[in-house]
Amino acid sequence: MTGTDGNEVTIVDACTRRGEGGSPTAVLIDDTALSDSTRRAIVRRAGTSHAAFVDADAGATPTVRFFTAHGELTNCGHGTIAAQAVLLHSRRIREHRSRQRTGGRIFDTIATQRDNGVEVWFDQGPVELQGCTALGLDSILAALGIRSNDMATDDAPCVASPGTPRLLVPVKTLPTLLSIRPDLHRLAAACRRLGYLGCFTYTLSATRNTAAARMFAPAIGVGEDVVNANSTGCLAAHLFATHGHSSIEVEQGHTAGRPSLVFATATATREGISARVGGMATIRSSPNGRAD
Structure with missing residues (x-):
């Protein structure tokens, strides 16, 4: 065209x-x-x-x-x-x-x-990882429509930035992930207030080598991304820091009818945890x- x-x-x-x-x-x-x-x-x-x-x-x-x-x-x-x-x-x-x-x-x-x-x-380079404030997390979860008992108990939300911060939000199950229907106007306002690109919501497999995820970024005009590769690299860095896992494959795009797959690996470097992303x-x- x-x-x-x-x-x-x-x-x-x-x-x-x-x-x-x-x-x-x-x-x-x-x-x-x-x-x-x-x-x-x-x-x-x-x-x-x-x-x-x-x-x-x-x-x-x-x-x-x-x-x-x-x-x-x-x-x-x-x-x-x-x-x-x-x-x-x-x-x-x-x-x-x-x-x-x-x-x-x-x-x-x-x-x-x-x-x-x-x-x-x-x-992708170094990924900066930090916790999120309870007040900021509460506003994001409310906009996503996620309840506290939907959250994964063996993982925790994290702000990850390969240059632009986004919130990583772990939920327990795939049905929970697929059922999320966010208030996009409310979510955009919360992300702008907190300085987030968006929210990468995911659920891990039992082995933590694979995951399914959805990326909501209404603050930049994208209600839901079909796929977000940089956030996959952020997730790899987070899992390396918290659980010692060095690689992940993340399926995305199911709710858009466009099944997608991103690969990522993480390693420790002098600059911090760095990620490589592929697809x-x-x-x-x-x-x-x-x-x-």
Whole structure:
């Protein structure tokens, strides 16, 4: 499809699960002269929740900016996976190790062509972890409609930030997770007041190696994300700090009818706990699913 300025827009299903689902994400090789209002309009026209704008003229380290129809984001995990998949596809090679500049930092990426799509991993970097105040938590839980006896008893809410803070909220069971119907207006107000990007609500398997999750981010104009890759990296860092688990696979997108999967690993570094995030991507040329 073509953007409002005539630029070609590629739609990528980011973080697919067994070749299906994923979060539809618009990717453009950016004209840096575009205004931010034009970028927001391109997101609306593409019909996706997010778009990645790639400045490929930046040399070996492309600058990638992310927008919703609401405004610019500091970073975007599934947007990074989508952008790197498009860059690999444009180079027509099987694998590419590169770096990306986003939100004031430069980080490593690797994209590999697989039989069922493009596998992308990126270094999320250090994740800052801290507790949340009881008052702030109460307002968030009330907006989510989560009762105290819905909360997991062997885990605790945590504020996690790979650059932008979000609240991680553990619940006991998958039915509880899927039944959440938040008051989005109330949740947006609470997140803005507390400085949160949104709320990543999840339930862990018994082994803690897998989880299911939902991300609510009405404060940035996204009522519910199909998938949130950066929050998966945050969860990996949290579980590494609290339970010593170094990897996690998180299913998302079920309530949107787009089953998705994100991988993440966490390690201890001199800068703190750092995470790597990965996912599969399928490139298509339009939101209706026509193959590229």
